């Protein structure tokens with residue numbers, strides 16, 4: 001078995017475990033509170049303003065979202081940034097099954113397509129941005145019904 005197979009098999013086992021736990025506990029890391037679908041925050045390093053808005057109510061499975069970036073100081077839109085979006089389910093310690101596609105849409109907006117939230121419950125969506133030598137990042141929390 002090669003490394004790729006081993007990784008995807010391990011990941012599949014974690015998702016399966018999580019599914020079993022879900023059916024027993026009737027909740028996968030969720031305490032029933034629902035986080036707002038539109039979220040906006042200054043990044044952890046204070047350099048950029050992040051706004052992340054789902055294109056539609058979040059569902060179990062693939063989701064499309066729109067990220068908008070501004071300079072925290074000047075309010076200028078951030079274009080041409082290098083962006084990474086990852087999602088983990090903290091209560092279960094597993095990641096989204098694959099990374100979303102990210103496409104620049106102009107005027108500081110970026111389309112995040114196919115964010116794979118594979119289970120109901122609370123997800124921690126981590127956005128990391130690199131732009132002209134400046135790095136900033138933020139965590140947004142979403143509840144998938």
Ligand SMILES: [Cu+2]
Pocket residue numbers: 018019028089092094119121
């Ligand atoms: Cu889970």
